[in-house]
Amino acid sequence: MVDIDGSGNFYAGGGASIASIITICKEKGLSGIEFMAGIPGTLGGTIRMNAGTNDRGIMDAVSFIDLADASGSRRIGKNELEYGYRHMALPTKTVITGAGLSLNVTSPDDVRAKVASFIDRRRNQPKGLSSGCIFKNPEEGSSAGYLIDKTGLKGHRVGGAFVSDIHANFIINDGSASSSDILKLIEIIKDEVKKQFSVELEEEVIILA
Numbered sequence: 001m002v003d004i005d006g007s008g009n010f011y012a013g014g015g016a017s018i019a020s021i022i023t024i025c026k027e028k029g030l031s032g033i034e035f036m037a038g039i040p041g042t043l044g045g046t047i048r049m050n051a052g053t054n055d056r057g058i059m060d061a062v063s064f065i066d067l068a069d070a071s072g073s074r075r076i077g078k079n080e081l082e083y084g085y086r087h088m089a090l091p092t093k094t095v096i097t098g099a100g101l102s103l104n105v106t107s108p109d110d111v112r113a114k115v116a117s118f119i120d121r122r123r124n125q126p127k128g129l130s131s132g133c134i135f136k137n138p139e140e141g142s143s144a145g146y147l148i149d150k151t152g153l154k155g156h157r158v159g160g161a162f163v164s165d166i167h168a169n170f171i172i173n174d175g176s177a178s179s180s181d182i183l184k185l186i187e188i189i190k191d192e193v194k195k196q197f198s199v200e201l202e203e204e205v206i207i208l209a
């Protein structure tokens with residue numbers, strides 16, 4: 001469900017896809033979330049990850065979130081939330097049922113142009129089965145993909161999983177990879193980056209045991 005009050009305040013349920021929110025923003029001329037264009041996921045999932053680009057996360061556009069847990073539901077303002085680069089401190093066993101976004105009213109053409117430019121930047125991302133970036137960038141201004149590239153691991157394969165030749169922070173599943181292939185490749189990458197650059201890469205993906 002989406003509710004727009006005409007002044008750029010936008011409400012969507014936690015299960016709303018980012019793609020559908022972007023579509024509405026383009027139609028209504030609401031600006032401020034164009035950088036999320038092309039990122040797969042739901043509003044709840046992307047808030048949980050504070051997903052976004054290198055320098056922005058969806059929390060930049062969020063004004064409050066609605067949460068539900070065994071004790072009931074509540075609304076939490078952005079100022080009460082602890083978040084950062086690909087990080088959101090949510091209490092455990094809590095579901096984001098919805099969120100308010102604070103956007104700017106502009107023209108549909110303006111939003112369409114910005115969305116197109118963000119989608120364009122993604123054209124160079126690897127195609128195929130992947131989880132997107134595997135590792136967080138180790139610190140501001142540095143790039144996990146660059147470090148992995150410099151280790152020489154591009155194309156390195158374990159079973160059906162290999163390091164993308166296009167973007168070294170992507171592991172591609174050729175369709176036959178097992179989870180253990182991917183986990184082994186993650187360990188090889190971490191070990192090599194640690195050995196060559198003394199940098200501890202931290203996974204951006206959440207690994208379910």
Ligand SMILES: Cc1cc2nc3c(=O)[nH]c(=O)nc-3n(C[C@H](O)[C@H](O)[C@H](O)COP(=O)(O)OP(=O)(O)OC[C@H]3O[C@@H](n4cnc5c(N)ncnc54)[C@H](O)[C@@H]3O)c2cc1C
Nearest residue numbers: 014040041042044045046048049051052095096130131132
């Ligand atoms: C090809 C590709 C490209 C990508 N590019 C980017 C990118 O550029 N930038 C980026 O940041 N990410 C990127 N990602 C990663 C991904 O899109 C994000 O992590 C996104 O947040 C996943 O959203 P989801 O709804 O699918 O959540 P899921 O992947 O299903 O879940 C992610 C986490 O959020 C939790 N969660 C999900 N929904 C809720 C909810 N309603 N309430 C509470 N917790 C919840 C889950 O339990 C899990 O811990 C990419 C992924 C792919 C496959």
